[in-house]
Amino acid sequence: MNRRDFLIASAAGAASVAPLSSLAKPRVWKRGEPLKIGVLGVGMRGQVHLKELLRRDDVAITAICDTDPYMIDKALERIAKAGKPKPQVYTGDGDAWRRMYAKSGIDAVFIVTPWELHAVQSIEAMQAKIAVACEVVAGITLDDHWDVLRAQLRTGTPYMLLENVCYRRDVLAALHMARKGLFGEIVHLEGGYQHDLRAVKFNSGEPGKPYGGGYEFGEKGWSEARWRTDHSVRRNGELYPSHGIGPCAMQANIHRGNRFTRLTSYASKARGLHDYIAKNAPEHPNTKVAFKLGDVVQTHLACENGETILLTHDTSLPRPYSLGFRVQGTQGLWMDVNKGIHIEGQSKPHEWDAAEDWFAKHDHPLWQRFADAAKESGHGGMDFFVVNAFVEALRRGEPMPIDIYDAVAWSAITPLSEQSIAEGNRTLDFPDFTDGLWAKRKPIFAFDDRY
Amino acid sequence: MNRRDFLIASAAGAASVAPLSSLAKPRVWKRGEPLKIGVLGVGMRGQVHLKELLRRDDVAITAICDTDPYMIDKALERIAKAGKPKPQVYTGDGDAWRRMYAKSGIDAVFIVTPWELHAVQSIEAMQAKIAVACEVVAGITLDDHWDVLRAQLRTGTPYMLLENVCYRRDVLAALHMARKGLFGEIVHLEGGYQHDLRAVKFNSGEPGKPYGGGYEFGEKGWSEARWRTDHSVRRNGELYPSHGIGPCAMQANIHRGNRFTRLTSYASKARGLHDYIAKNAPEHPNTKVAFKLGDVVQTHLACENGETILLTHDTSLPRPYSLGFRVQGTQGLWMDVNKGIHIEGQSKPHEWDAAEDWFAKHDHPLWQRFADAAKESGHGGMDFFVVNAFVEALRRGEPMPIDIYDAVAWSAITPLSEQSIAEGNRTLDFPDFTDGLWAKRKPIFAFDDRY
Structure with a gap:
């Protein structure tokens, strides 16, 4: 029996997925036995994961894969500098990742590639019994999300979505407060991605200069501008839902006693990206591109238990960063925007307290334990926690804390919002990816200080 | 010809309403000739308008009407204290206002009664050629709003909705900034009514004690608790749209080159009002009332010119006040919530400035002129401006700055949102109350320092 055959912990937990209950127990790694990891995609984001993984003694980066020789070099430099062994390198063409899956012997893969590759690369990894840590999002189309889900259920290979904002210190403190009952019964949630990405969507195309400095994208761009911007040309919807919906879904116990039932999206006119080029480079041919993505896209979700959720996607206009x-x-x-908390009977009536005072008092056990370890980590420490969660859960053979149902439902907001907008802001029923399991599953996310 | 026949200024301006173009010119009052005003409803809100009107020399309160003898006495005291002549008093039964319309000889009426009376009282006033200053909202049902509109178009009697927040200092400064182009092309707007009204919706029922102190409403309540709370029992929708939508509509030039095209509403579960009673008076019979109004109701509107608008109604939960x-x-x-402004090229990239600094630099001409006059006025001065606008526009025979189309479209958000929610968050087409006139009408609101 191939050792990978042990990797069968269902993300849903063995008990709740009947077809898998007869499979062997998930593999558990012993102390001192490193998890062999491949990093698929060592671009700007992949390098951050590399950095996190290189700090750990319980993993070994045994393979890396990318089509960009510039970033492969950067990755090898980084690994050498960390004093770790040189990994196998898979590169050269768009099928290099398939060779890595087939030949490298990795236990797990971090998928940190352009969005459009996530589904196929996840599915084939799971088929090869390679555990998947997938960067947001899980796929592009609704079919993608069903396919990724079915592959996971069929193979039982562990799959986690690397949604780091679920681990943001204030987000976890708010969850901790909610679980203590301080907010009472949750009725409404908001989140989103409000981040001026104009200097991410456009650059000069010069390797090593990912942010700004030009108005190129696609073939002529580099890093995210090379692939991400095209989504703003072709698509109008909530293109980046997980940073906003992740924390909201955890608050609402989605797929664990609750589910999304309906969705409607509204998109404003699309002006920001065009204006950015027209204002700064009026002669540039990209002023002629018709960007389809509305500047502000908002999506309402209704939940089975009566909560409402609002998501805002706002990445093409000048504005300060806020996940709102x-x-x-x-x-x-x-409320995140004004950094305020109001708790009846404890705050002065009709007045805000500084959120930081509450969060200091109710710091989540994970942050209490790991704040120092996370100090140097990406995105204010969040990246430590999300990598730690995947590695710890996998090594212990425990269910993934952000699992396949979360991954596909959160990611499916994008194609559903596109459909809603395309059909005149039509309200759509939200598919039940759990096939009814949502009603019986229990919350497992971040209940202690382990991961 | 009865002198009231002169009161025919169409809210739309004579030129744009063909059937009225042949009518006589609107009446204009000479200096020193006071406008005779009746105040219909001298409850808590009506008293604020009384106070504003009593400060003016260009109006005379010649009649008041209310069914509550306690408030009639308060009003007469207030009028006497101001050294003004005692008005005619209409009271005793629910038809007293009809007698006031028929016999008092007033030029204009302030309608400050429960919402459910606004439509009929406005319609009959306009039929009697009594100009209408109507408190928010214009009516209850969609039919109400069509009826109020048709009565205005048929009679040509001036009608204004008393939406005071359109005159809030920061709201007007933001409009002033927008008109100077500082925000660029407007793409997205938000507003709402987020105000913990639990102590308004419930009280002891004792006259003179409107806020809190008990858990009664309806027959046993007093002031707003007597009538307003019932709307939270029977209705689920955006019950109080105008404070939020008014400023957004002025920014988007609704009915003046733009219009609402679609609407969708989402309502959270309804918990707040029940919990308020259950927590504080667990034995009270009102713990058995099933409140229908969702605690947080959000409504999306799409506009003809591509702007999106989000409204939030949140009046049943503990929270600090914010129109958001x-x-x-x-x-x-x-953004109002964090009192922040960001202007590209002037603010530091990705950072907020204090909104107050921008607003101080771009104070609206109305506030520059009238800040002192408004200092003692209700709701931080806004009430001065809204009363001033009605009186000034009427006296000059000019179009109402918040006119019949604004009134009915803003108010119709309520029944439309109720329908959207009742039909599973269905997206509805927004009726065009202007019958196509929206495309040609020009903005007139607050372009100078007159009113």
Whole structure:
């Protein structure tokens, strides 16, 4: 029996997925036995994961894969500098990752490639019994998400979505407060991705200069501008839902006693990307591109248990960064935008408290334990936690804390929002990816200080 | 010809309403000739308008009407204290206002009664050629709003909705900034009514004690608890749209080159009002009331010119007050919640400026002129401006700055949102109350320092 055959922990937990209950137990790694990891995609984001993985003694980066020789070199430099052994390198063409899956002997793969590759690369990894840590999002189309889900259920290979914002310190503190009942019964949630990405979507195309400095994208761009911007040309919807919906879904216990039932999206006119080029480079041929993505896209979700969720996607206009979280219950609320918390009976009536005072008092056990370890990590420490969660859960043979159902439902917001907008802001029923399991599954995310 | 026959200024302007173009010119009042005003409803809100009107020399309160003897006495005291002549008093039964319309000889009426009376009282006033200053909202049902509109178009009697937030200092400064182009092209707007009204919806029922102190409403309540709370029992929708939509509509030039095209509403579960009673008076019979109004109701509107608008109604939960305005364009945005403004090229990249600094520099001409006059006025001065606008426009025979189309479209958001929610968050086409006139009409609201 191939050792990978042990890797069969269902993301849903063995008990709740009947077809898998007869399979062997998930593999557990012993102390001192490193998890062999391949990093598929060592671009700007992949390098951050590399950095996190290189700090750990319980993993070994045994393979890397990318089509960009510039970033392969950077990755090898980084690995050498960390004093770790040189990994196998898979590169040269668009099928290099398939060779890595077939030949490298890795236990797990970090998929950190352009969005459009996530589904196929996840599916084939799971088929090869290589555990998947997939960067947001899980796929592009609704079919992609069903396919990724079915591959996971069929193979039982562990799959986790690397949604780091679920681990943001204030987000986890708010979850901790909610679980203590401080907000009362949760009734409404908000989140989103409000981040001026104009200097991400356009650059000069020069390797090593990912942010700004030009108005190129696609073939002539580099890093995210090379692939991400095209989504703003062709698609109009909530293109990047997981940073906003992840924390909201955890608050609402989605797929664990609750589910999304309906969705409607509204998109404003699309002006920001065109204006950015027209203002700064009026003669540039990209001023003629008709960007389809509305500047502000908002999506409402209704939940089975009566909560409402609002997501905002706003990446093409000048604005300060904000994920715009709001956690509102019958006893009070947190609003991220003004960094305020109000708790009835404890805050002065009709007044805000500074959120930081509450969060300091209710720091999540994970942050209490790992704040120092996360100090140097990407995105204010969040990246430590999301990598740690995948590695720890996998090594222990435990269910993934952000699992296949979360991954596909959160990611499916994108194609559903596109459809809603394309059909005149039509309200759509949200598919039940769990096939009814949502009602019986119990919350498992971040209940202690392990991961 | 009865002198009231002169009161025929169409809210749309004579030129744009063909059937009225042959009518006589609107009446204009001479200096020193006071406008005779009746105040219909001298409850808590009506008293605020009384106070504003009593400060003016260009109006005379010649009649008041209310069914509550307690408030009639308060009003007469207030009028006497101001050294003004005692008005005619209409009271005793639910038809007293009809007698006031028929016999008092008033030129204009302030309608400050429960929402459900606004439509019929406005329609009959306009039929009697009594100009109408109507508190928000214009009516209850969609039919109400069509009826109020048709009565205005048929009679030509001036009608204004008393939406005071359109005159809030920061709201007007933001409009002033937008008109100077500082935000660029407007793409997205937000507003709402987020105000913990639990102590308004419930009280002891004792006259003179409108806020809190008990858990009664309806027959046993007093002031707003007497009538307003019932709407939370029977209705689920955006029950109080105008404070939020008014400023957004002015930014988007609704009915003046633009219009609402679609609407969708989402309502969270309804917990707040029940919990408020259950927590504080667990034995009270009102714990058995099933409140229908969702705690947080959000409504999306799409506009003909591509802007999106989000409204939030949140009046049943503990929270600090916020109308949550957001004015976002291609060059920057204002967010009310964090009192921040970002303007590209002037603010530091990706950072907020204090909104107050921008607003101080771009104070609206109306506030520059009238800030002192408004200092003592209700709701931070807004009430001065809204009363002033009605009186000034009427006296000059000019179109109402918040006119019949604004009134009915803003107010119709309520029944439309109820329908959307009742039909599974269905997206509805927004009726065009202007019958196509929206395309040709020009903005007139607050372009100078007159009113």
